Amino acid sequence: MIKLTNVDKQYTDHHALNQVSVTFPEHQTTVILGPSGAGKSTLLRAINLLERPQAGQLTIGEQTVDFSQPIANKEVLALRRKTAMVFQSWNLFPHLTILQNITAGPIHVLKQDKAAAEAVALKLLKQVGLEETAHRYPGQLSGGQQQRISICRALAMNPEYILFDEPTSALDPEIEAQVLRILQDLAKDQHSMIVVTHNMEFARRVADQIIFVEDGQVAFAGSSTAFFNRPTQRIADFLDAMKF
Amino acid sequence: MWQIIQSSLPEILWAGIKYTIPIAVISFAIGLVIAAITALVRISIPRGNAVGKALWQVARGFFSFYVWLFRSTPLLVQLFIVFFGLPNVGIQFDAWTAGIVTFSLNTGAYASETIRGAISSLPNSQWEAAYSLGMTYRQVLFLVIFPQALRVALPPLSNSFIGLVKDTSLASSITILEMFMVSQQIASHNYQPLLMYSLVAVVYALFCTVLSILQHYLEKRMSRYVVAQGE
Numbered sequence: 001m002i003k004l005t006n007v008d009k010q011y012t013d014h015h016a017l018n019q020v021s022v023t024f025p026e027h028q029t030t031v032i033l034g035p036s037g038a039g040k041s042t043l044l045r046a047i048n049l050l051e052r053p054q055a056g057q058l059t060i061g062e063q064t065v066d067f068s069q070p071i072a073n074k075e076v077l078a079l080r081r082k083t084a085m086v087f088q089s090w091n092l093f094p095h096l097t098i099l100q101n102i103t104a105g106p107i108h109v110l111k112q113d114k115a116a117a118e119a120v121a122l123k124l125l126k127q128v129g130l131e132e133t134a135h136r137y138p139g140q141l142s143g144g145q146q147q148r149i150s151i152c153r154a155l156a157m158n159p160e161y162i163l164f165d166e167p168t169s170a171l172d173p174e175i176e177a178q179v180l181r182i183l184q185d186l187a188k189d190q191h192s193m194i195v196v197t198h199n200m201e202f203a204r205r206v207a208d209q210i211i212f213v214e215d216g217q218v219a220f221a222g223s224s225t226a227f228f229n230r231p232t233q234r235i236a237d238f239l240d241a242m243k244f
Numbered sequence: 245m246w247q248i249i250q251s252s253l254p255e256i257l258w259a260g261i262k263y264t265i266p267i268a269v270i271s272f273a274i275g276l277v278i279a280a281i282t283a284l285v286r287i288s289i290p291r292g293n294a295v296g297k298a299l300w301q302v303a304r305g306f307f308s309f310y311v312w313l314f315r316s317t318p319l320l321v322q323l324f325i326v327f328f329g330l331p332n333v334g335i336q337f338d339a340w341t342a343g344i345v346t347f348s349l350n351t352g353a354y355a356s357e358t359i360r361g362a363i364s365s366l367p368n369s370q371w372e373a374a375y376s377l378g379m380t381y382r383q384v385l386f387l388v389i390f391p392q393a394l395r396v397a398l399p400p401l402s403n404s405f406i407g408l409v410k411d412t413s414l415a416s417s418i419t420i421l422e423m424f425m426v427s428q429q430i431a432s433h434n435y436q437p438l439l440m441y442s443l444v445a446v447v448y449a450l451f452c453t454v455l456s457i458l459q460h461y462l463e464k465r466m467s468r469y470v471v472a473q474g475e
Contacts (some may be wrong), residue, residue: 048376070293075382082379091373095391095469105377108387137469157377 001028002047002161003196007056007067009042016042018055018216020210024209026163027190029183029222031203031224035238039194043213044163047194048085049076078241081109084154088166090146092138098125098149099134105157117156120239128182152183164184166197180206187189200242204228212214212238252430254300256423256447263422265451268409271344276401277349277406280357282307284385287363299427307356307400314353320348327418330407343415353403354395362397363389389415395466402459413448 005197009017016039024030024047031193032040044066045051047058053067062081063070084105105192106112112120125131128148132140138146147167154162164183168176180202186193186208197203203210203224210227212220212235220227220235230236285307302354314322327342337345366389373383416425429442431437 022445050372050376072361077380083376085373085376087369087376089369089372092368093373093388093392095395105379105388108383109378139469153377160430 001058001059001189003057004043004046005057005059007043007053007058009039009046009051009053015054019045019215020056020213020218022211022218022221024192024194026160026192027189028208029191029193029206030209030211031207032194032211033198033203033238034219035198038213039044039216040075040170040213041165042216043211044085044165044194044196047161048163050080051087072205077078081157081211082160084157084159084162086150086154086162086164088169090138090143090150090170091119092146092150092153094138097137098130098141099133101138101149102153103158105153107237109111110157117143121152122155124155125149128152142175147171147179149183151179151186155186158187160180161192161194164193164197166196166198168197168199198242200239240241245439248436248439252434252443253447254431254441256426256444258472259421259426260423260447262308263415263420264409264412267340267343267347267412267415267420267422268405272283272351272405272408275355278348278352279355279398280390281357282311282352283363286311287315287355287360300312310349310354311356315352315357315417316459319346319350319411322350322447323414323418338412339415339419342418343420347412347415350411351404351408355401356398358397358404359393362393365396384425384464393462395470398459398466402462404456406459410448424457454474 002037003022005021007017007020007161008185009153011016018039020043022043034040034044042051046053047060048061049071050072051129055068058065058079060079063075063082065075065079066123092098092105093199096104099118102124103114103117106117106120107114122131129149130145130148130152133141133145133149138149141149147170151162151167167183168179171179176199180199182191183195183202186204187208195202195207205226207227210224211218212219212227214234220231222231227235228239230239285300285303287301290297290304292300293425323342323346326337326346327339332337370388371384374388379387412422413424415422416428423444427440431440434440
């Protein structure tokens with residue numbers, strides 16, 4: 001389980017996270033929704049410690065860190081190894097082949113044997129229908145292909161949680177559907193996932209839990225059904241605004 | 245004339261192989277290490293406790309001063325200070341060591357700016373992607389950042405290296421018997437300065453042309469993945 005308690009992140013002129021407390025259960029898909037600039041990505045990045053809030057606590061499994069205290073590098077690395085991140089712009093390493101991109105983490109971070117890591121990588125590539133790209137470079141692939149590769153890179157780390165930061169925002173609708181289907185399959189396989197997205201259909205069909213963030217605060221946390229039943233006027237307005 | 249060239253060329257080439265190239269290669273290698281350390285200190289964000297942060301600021305100030313000093317003063321002056329000046333305060337180097345020390349520090353100052361610029365040109369998302377996998381700072385640097393930065397830095401670093409090969413001629417002023425000094429000595433015996441200096445110029449040009457070809461090959465090799473993007 002991942003638990004954030006009273007997390008506070010303040011930029012010079014902006015309160016990105018304001019006393020956020022939220023729990024992400026294991027083997028479930030939590031979708032984080034909210035208007036642009038609400039603090040969704042900041043919340044997600046705080047879990048991976050790419051953002052360092054000024055206050056509050058983060059617990060992943062048995063490990064807890066207090067953001068108001070200096071966090072030892074060892075603790076940061078240990079926490080990061082429990083989560084893997086999939087970015088909006090995929091952020092593959094352009095100088096490495098696809099196979100090297102996927103195996104970099106397992107070989108250098110998890111200290112896996114190269115042959116074993118490559119075998120896993122090839123299996124993952126096959127699962128997403130991209131096994132023929134193993135020896136190509138990211139620049140030779142389309143955006144949708146690169147995003148599928150970055151999902152493979154995250155899965156290869158065998159993380160406790162996979163964090164998706166708007167994974168389809170930079171893709172055209174047809175490709176977006178392909179990537180969302182992969183996420184749906186992962187959800188069916190009981191992977192623990194936290195997904196920041198604007199795609200309501202995905203949230204409705206796949207989310208076990210929905211967190212609605214606004215002005216750096218959690219305005220709603222509950223089941224997908226409860227959310228789409230428009231529990232508050234603000235959520236009703238938000239859902240109406242998302243309609244074409 | 246042909247006879248003079250035939251008799252002088254082996255001597256000049258030998259001086260090149262024995263002094264010019266080793267000085268340039270060793271100084272450049274040491275200079276690159278200095279440059280990488282300098283660049284990293286200057287771009288890093290200090291973390292840790294107050295004492296650590298203060299020490300980091302001191303280190304950053306030191307390296308900034310070093311870069312400013314070596315980029316603001318002529319190489320010949322630096323050579324003279326190290327070889328002729330430092331003995332006054334009890335630091336004495338033989339000519340070879342003084343040459344290596346000066347050329348390394350000078351290269352380090354210039355190359356650090358090249359490396360700093362190359363690292364800064366990479367998107368922050370590359371650091372984040374590597375960190376999100378749980379890589380350590382060192383792993384991020386050596387597996388993700390340096391290989392990409394090196395491709396960006398290669399043309400200006402090659403320029404620096406070619407410049408250094410030519411600058412080694414200044415080592416003659418601190419008694420190192422490199423190519424230029426050998427050609428000076430031969431000219432003083434055969435009274436053919438135009439021929440001898442032209443000959444040594446041709447040899448420098450030859451060395452630099454070989455390096456340019458090597459640079460072109462390396463650039464092509466390191467840009468494989470960028471070329472691929474256009475396919």
